[in-house]
Amino acid sequence: MAKIVDNPKRFKVIELSRNELAKIGGIGICDRCNGTSNTGYYVAVLNCWFCPKCYNEWYGCATHYPEDIKIENKNFEYYKNLFDL
Template identity: 45%
Template sequence: MIKLGSLCICDDCNNAMFTGVFIGALNRIYCDNCYPLWYERATFYEEDVPFENKATNRLINQVNS
């Protein structure tokens, strides 16, 4: 995230983080502590896959540019 210009902030606890998990369907990122808690209550929706892929690819392209 530093490559994009700043530290990343967890969308759940609002703490700065160096590693985390991006959820493309929600366009959100969670720290390693918050992600497992989110995952426990998450529901997978097949119809979100195209949006998730688009959001994830956009982030990957930003990081790689």
């Protein structure tokens, strides 16, 4: 079941299964490595879905910039509503 992921860097992230993503038209292929995974992470600031490995790699070096908040919030609210979160 889709859920919001809390993280110290305050990125807006939704963890969801490949099947949940498919129900809204996604194909469940990681936007970074092009691999597949049963579970992944939608990163609102990037508007991307990552497999767990790529999400952890990205998160490790990611910086949350204040100027990105407006688009991050817009993307997050859209997907949050799709998944009834």
